[in-house]
Amino acid sequence: MTETSETPSVVERTRPVAAGAAVVGAHFIGKVAAFALAEEAVLLAPEGAAEQRVVVHAGGILAMAGDRKRVVTGGDDGKVMAVDAGGKASLVGEDAKHRWIDHVAVGPAGAVAWSAGKSAFARTGTGEPRTIEAPSTVGGLAFAPKGVRLAVAHYNGVSLWFPNAAAEPERLEWKGSHLSVSFSPDGRFLVTAMQEPMLHGWRVVDRKHMRMSGYAGKVRSLGWTADGKWLASSGSEQLILWPFQSKEGPMGKPPRMLAPYPARAVIVACHPSEAVIAVGYADGLLLMVRVDDGAEILAQKPATAPVSALAWRADGRALAFGTEAGEAGVIDLA
Amino acid sequence: MPAQPSSAKIPVTVLTGYLGAGKTTLLNRILSEPHGQKYAVIVNEFGEIGIDNELVVGADEEVFEMNNGCVCCTVRGDLVRIIDGLMRRKGRFDAIIVETTGLADPAPVAQTFFMDETVGGKAKLDAVVTVADAMWLKDRLKDAPEAKNQIAFADVILINKTDLVSAEDLREVEMRIRGINPYARIHRTERCRIPLPEVLGRNAFDLDRILDIEPAFLEADGDGHEHHDHDHDHAHDDGHHHHGLKHYHDEDMQSLALRTDQPLDPDKFFPWVQDLVAKEGPSILRAKGILAFKDDPDRFVFQGVHMILDGDHQRPWGADEKRESRIVFIGRKLPEEMIRKGFASCSA
Numbered sequence: 001m002t003e004t005s006e007t008p009s010v011v012e013r014t015r016p017v018a019a020g021a022a023v024v025g026a027h028f029i030g031k032v033a034a035f036a037l038a039e040e041a042v043l044l045a046p047e048g049a050a051e052q053r054v055v056v057h058a059g060g061i062l063a064m065a066g067d068r069k070r071v072v073t074g075g076d077d078g079k080v081m082a083v084d085a086g087g088k089a090s091l092v093g094e095d096a097k098h099r100w101i102d103h104v105a106v107g108p109a110g111a112v113a114w115s116a117g118k119s120a121f122a123r124t125g126t127g128e129p130r131t132i133e134a135p136s137t138v139g140g141l142a143f144a145p146k147g148v149r150l151a152v153a154h155y156n157g158v159s160l161w162f163p164n165a166a167a168e169p170e171r172l173e174w175k176g177s178h179l180s181v182s183f184s185p186d187g188r189f190l191v192t193a194m195q196e197p198m199l200h201g202w203r204v205v206d207r208k209h210m211r212m213s214g215y216a217g218k219v220r221s222l223g224w225t226a227d228g229k230w231l232a233s234s235g236s237e238q239l240i241l242w243p244f245q246s247k248e249g250p251m252g253k254p255p256r257m258l259a260p261y262p263a264r265a266v267i268v269a270c271h272p273s274e275a276v277i278a279v280g281y282a283d284g285l286l287l288m289v290r291v292d293d294g295a296e297i298l299a300q301k302p303a304t305a306p307v308s309a310l311a312w313r314a315d316g317r318a319l320a321f322g323t324e325a326g327e328a329g330v331i332d333l334a
Numbered sequence: 335m336p337a338q339p340s341s342a343k344i345p346v347t348v349l350t351g352y353l354g355a356g357k358t359t360l361l362n363r364i365l366s367e368p369h370g371q372k373y374a375v376i377v378n379e380f381g382e383i384g385i386d387n388e389l390v391v392g393a394d395e396e397v398f399e400m401n402n403g404c405v406c407c408t409v410r411g412d413l414v415r416i417i418d419g420l421m422r423r424k425g426r427f428d429a430i431i432v433e434t435t436g437l438a439d440p441a442p443v444a445q446t447f448f449m450d451e452t453v454g455g456k457a458k459l460d461a462v463v464t465v466a467d468a469m470w471l472k473d474r475l476k477d478a479p480e481a482k483n484q485i486a487f488a489d490v491i492l493i494n495k496t497d498l499v500s501a502e503d504l505r506e507v508e509m510r511i512r513g514i515n516p517y518a519r520i521h522r523t524e525r526c527r528i529p530l531p532e533v534l535g536r537n538a539f540d541l542d543r544i545l546d547i548e549p550a551f552l553e554a555d556g557d558g559h560e561h562h563d564h565d566h567d568h569a570h571d572d573g574h575h576h577h578g579l580k581h582y583h584d585e586d587m588q589s590l591a592l593r594t595d596q597p598l599d600p601d602k603f604f605p606w607v608q609d610l611v612a613k614e615g616p617s618i619l620r621a622k623g624i625l626a627f628k629d630d631p632d633r634f635v636f637q638g639v640h641m642i643l644d645g646d647h648q649r650p651w652g653a654d655e656k657r658e659s660r661i662v663f664i665g666r667k668l669p670e671e672m673i674r675k676g677f678a679s680c681s682a
Contacts, residue, residue, distance in 0.1 A: 022422055038422040060423045076391075076419065099392065102415060117394060136396050137412055155398055155411060177398040177411050195409065195450070196401045217451045 009298040010288075014329040017045045023322025025064025026309035027071045029085040033320040033330045034071045035309065036064035042071060042083045045320075045330060056081040056089050063114075067106040068314055072114075074101025080114045093121060093129050105150070107143025113150050113163075115141055120152045122163035130163040139179040145187045153178035153192050158202075160190075172202045174209065180220065185228040189249055193219035197235060199242075201249060210249050212242055216264065223270040223277065230256070230291055232268040232277045239265055239279045239289055258294045259287050263302070269310035269319075278319055280307025286321055299331055343458040344421070346430040347534055348443050351465030352474050352481040353436030356494040360465055360526035360533070361433055369530060374420050374427040376413065378435040389427055391416050395435055397442045400449060406616040406640040408442040409449050421456045429534065430457060437480045440464075440487040441619065441640055447539075448642045461536035464488035464518075465526065468499045471507050475514075475584070485511055486587050486619050486664050488518045489538035496522045513582030515664055516549035516589055517622075541646050544635040547591070547622055547660050587619075590668050592677045593660040597628035599682035606676050607636075607643065615641030617668060623661035626651065628682035 022038035033045040038060055044052040057075030064073050070084045078098035083089050092112050095101065099116035106112055113122040115138035123129040136155035143150055152159045152169070155177050159169035177195035184191075191201040191210075197217050201210030212233075219235035224244075231242040231250070238260040242250040259265070259279055267280040275291040284303030287296050300307075305325030312319055322328035351357045365373060374389035393412045400407040413432065420430065432443060440462050447459040464484045467474075471493070474481035485491065491511060496504055508520060521528055537543040603625065611618060621638035623645075636645030651657050661677065 022424075024422060060419065062419050062422070100416075100419060102419070117392075136398075137394055137415060139411075139415075155396065175399075176401045177409075194401070195398060195411070195414070198401075220452075 007296050007298045010331055010333060011298055011301060013332045014300065015045075015332065017043065017051060017320075017322075017328040017330060019043055019322055019326045019328040021326050022305075022324045023309040023326065023328050024061055025071075025073075026311035026320040026322055026328075027064065027066030027068075028311055028313040028318070028320065029066065029068060029070060031313065031318075032085045033311070033313075033318070034066065034083065034085075035320070035322050035328055036061045036071065036073050042073060042089075043328075044083070044085070044087055046085075052087045054083050054087045054089050056083060062100055062102055063104045065104045065106045066311075067110070069110075072104045072106055072112050074104040074114050076100045078116065080104060080112065082112075093123060095119075103138060103141045105141040105143055107148060107150070108146065109148070111143060111148050111163075113141050113143065115152070118154075120150070120159075120161070122148075122150050122161070124148050124164055132159070132161055132169060134159060136177075139177060140181040140192065142181045142183055142190075144183050145185055151181045151183065151190055153181040158190060158192060160204075172207055174200050174202075176200070179218075180222055182222045182224070182231075184231070184244060185224050185226070188247075189244060191222060191231060193222060193233070193235075199231075199233065203247075203249060208249075210251055212250060212255070214255075215240065221267040223268045225270050225275050225277070225291065226273050227275065230270075230275065232270055232279075234265045234268050234279075237261055237264055239268065239277060241277075241291060256291070258291070259289045259296055261285060261287075266306045267308065267310050269312055272312050272314055272316050274316060276316075278310050278312070278321075280310055280321065282306045284323055284325075284327070286310075288319070300329075303327055343456060344424070344427070344430055345460035345535065345537075346417075346432060346447070346457050347460045347536075348440055348462045349431060349433045349465070350438060350440050350462060350484040350488070351436065351492075352467065352471070352478060352484065354470070355436070355465040355467040356492070356526050357433055357436075357465050359494075360463075360492065360528075361431065363526055363528075364431065364530060364534065367530060371429060371534075372427045374430045376416055376430065376432045378433060378438075389420070389423075391420070393432070395438060397439075404612075404615060404641055406441070407445065407449060407642070409446040410442045413443065413446045414450050414453055417453045417457055421452075424456075429460070437478075439480060439483050441483070444487070444539075444639045445642060448639065448644060459539040460534070461489040461538035462487050463490045463492070463533050465492045465494050466507070466511065468493050468495045468504055468507055468522075472510060475510060479586075482514060482584070482587050483619065485514050485518075486666075488515060489536060490533055491515070491518045491520045492523045492526060492528060492533075493520060494523050494526055497524045509582045510584070512549070513584045514587045514589070516591075517547070517662065517664070539637065541635050541637065541644065541648060544622060544624060544637065544648070547624060547662050549591075587664070587666050588668055588670075589662060589664045590670055590673060591660065591662045592674060593658055594677070594681065595656065595658045596681035597626055597657065598659050598680045600627045600630070600634075602682075603627070603680040606680055610673065610676060611638060611641040611643060614665070614669065618663050618665040620664045621662065623659070624648075625659045625661070626657040 025036040078095035161169035197215035198213035215235035286300035309322035
């Protein structure tokens, strides 16, 4: 963003939400914006009704995911909780040793996964959760878009696990510590963000490797455009997009770099149907960027703290955001 | 350069010590004394702490290599995760204490603060505090490389259980520690009884606090431990003299201190020191320096852990201050002649 005054803005369409604490995640349940706060609660902000604070953890909230019907949170009290649009909270799982729940993920047909230290758990029906031990602490979890298959990122690779099958997980190997993990929307590619400032990818069918590097810092946020053609990522002073149009993925092709700015891009969220990406920066700036021509729309001006949560409503007509300083809101784009 | 002033960062004290030396005793003391500070504690084993504290987190001590071609660049993957999680609850605690297992190498813990952007942006390493067993340390230095690493790496060393050894044995333990690490502050304790400001809030990794690099000597040491006629633990005279003090020479781990009053040329010094740590990084545990560059009114200070170097201009040289450059390395089988020659070639 070079000239703020000339950038179109939707800032005035923001409905502020009084989070009162650092926001660690956001997700829309229907038309209700749900914010996971760093301490104890999920804050529900329905359209045209009072906000509702639902206490779900006796301590900090470390992770959040959602499947449009509910949000799932992991806490440092060792519990995995679910909250629906009406504010009804229910226990999904609990670690027997009350370890921190570091990561949560939601999958098709109501599947939920979580991890505590090296243990990954998946609950696919009403039965007991299944579990595997990863070779090291789990860095991230992601369900494949179809079927109940879970990717578990860890040191030196990713384990692909069918929680409902007896088979041992398959291992995709690559040296180093793998953190966030993400499947492409068609399930053909699997990408991890690493401890080093780079991404690593595999073509799932033949495990062909893809290295994506050149970032200024650690990549903490990944997202795929709805058509699966682009992988958006944080980690530099601009939005980095890797082309995934071809069967080869991005190999041999340079990334597209949009929305350059003096502060680090720290979080990305892709529009649910258009090739538009919301990008949050370390100083609180929030932009919406169109992939085709790089056009930018100002969504929030720089504030006091990094943007720490972003979520699009399913119809793409609202964007929820939160920051580490507890600023939060819903931007109406209709 | 850090994005925010270091004062806003949460200080982290790393507590090391071989099995049974008394780490948990010290930790319990820190948590139970009325100091008005709240600590988040990262422990390797639950259950040993007798104090209720809502922010006690179990760690896995996972050491991860970085994919940067450097074998000594390691981080503690679990610390990256835990500190990131704790920082979301900033405001609930004033400082963090990381207890390591008795067999742990302190370097990956320290390097995590320099290698991981998120951790380094929000927390800062305060000091490495090592608890040593007055009776058993001598033996451990012979048979446990971990114990030697912990001594070599330390900023503060507690020689604990002093009530269990004779004055003579205690002196010898001290001399052996000094032979490895002459720069740490040493305290003699019983049951880790020590004023907490000697252990916490030391700012040992703060570039602004690098005031002087001189061997530290035991405080409140009544009987003057600078004996010149103590027994040597090996036959040949190694010829090392630090301020007239002949000391134990550890065959394996040493410190090397160099100084010059010739102004240094930054265009010679930086390539030299970077090349040195790139090649010898695995054997260099800690490095520190105060440098006087030619035509530069400011003191330049640096410190390092293995091959990671951190340095900055500190403040102008005082009018009465001697413009002298001093550097110190603590490490394993340091190539002394090579380092001496290299440093000598950095003069302007």
